[in-house]
Amino acid sequence: MKRYLQDSIQKDLDRKVVILSGPRQSGKTTLAKMLSSRFEYLNWDSAADAQLIRKLKWSRATDLVILDELHKMKLWKRFLKGIYDTEGVRPRLLVTGSARMDTFRKTGDSLAGRHFLYRCHPLSVAEVHREFKTEPLEILERMLLVGSFPEPYLESDPTFVGRWRRSHLDRILREDLFDLEKIRTVQQIEHLVLMLSEQAGQSVSYKSLASDLSVAPATVKHWIQILESLFIVFTLTPFSKAIKKSLRREPRVFFYDTGRVLSDDGFRLENLVACHLLKWVHYRQDVFGENRELHYLRDKTKREVDFVITQDKQITHLIEVKTSDSSVGLGLKHYSKQFPKAQAIQLVKVLPRELQIDGVKVLRMADWLAKELI
16 A cells, blocks of 8 residues: 655655654555665665675665665664765665664764655554545544554454564564663563553653662653654653743653553543654654644643644644543633634544534544544
């Protein structure tokens, strides 16, 4: 199936090195190989391919060179800089990886001006609806059951999905984790993943998690940052114009794989919407260069809005998620008046008819995800 980033990456490959990162098995390699009928694929994890990469032994007659997991190479940025400065983008060069490339800034050797970065997310309701013409609500239900990673979504067999999910996490923690950081506490991080899966969508307490794991709160915070770098989880901070204040508050944690969420169905639904919104925000950042961010909103009186999208630090969307309740949440009602220029939307999974109440649009979730996002 054609992926949502395909056209944008195709254009940029003629101008820059393109770096494509994202969760393991989110479809990066498949997308990369769809960009040209004449490509050469080299994976740093293969000893033979690594030798070819080191010696620059790929064909100059091919149209596209794909270098997978190159961030595991020492001084990989200097390596790419040298290629770009001496050979330009002929053949075109695409670098893919299953860890966040900005994690490796400590390696130095900036690629500024020589590359464009894209983040590839798993499937969305809009992508599947566009490709297969399946009803949006049917897609949503399936994603809640098996998640939105391409292989388990398309396979949809519960036994296969369970085995896939187990091996997916195991491979990340036992291969990618060691490439990112020399950690000997994989079992504790596995316990942390399980604990977070039971708290997905809720504010996390570093202190509480640290007590359960018998480590320091700073260690738990660092481990969660590692899980973010490996695209297992992502965190949302509360919106605040005072950025330092926002960063000091405890974040809410969500999983890229909604199927991993073990908390109740409401939080699983919220996690799925969070994944869709983050995908859209990253798309707007990577393709259009917009200064957009995704947060949540909560004040001292505990009035909350599930999700807030900002552009240039100004709120553009206030979004609340409900399973079947069409009555507008108190937090959304309050903040829709505080930020009248923002779109105030309540997304409801099961909704007989769409409404507009006091400036708040109450919409069918699946239809909105299919039409408004990518």
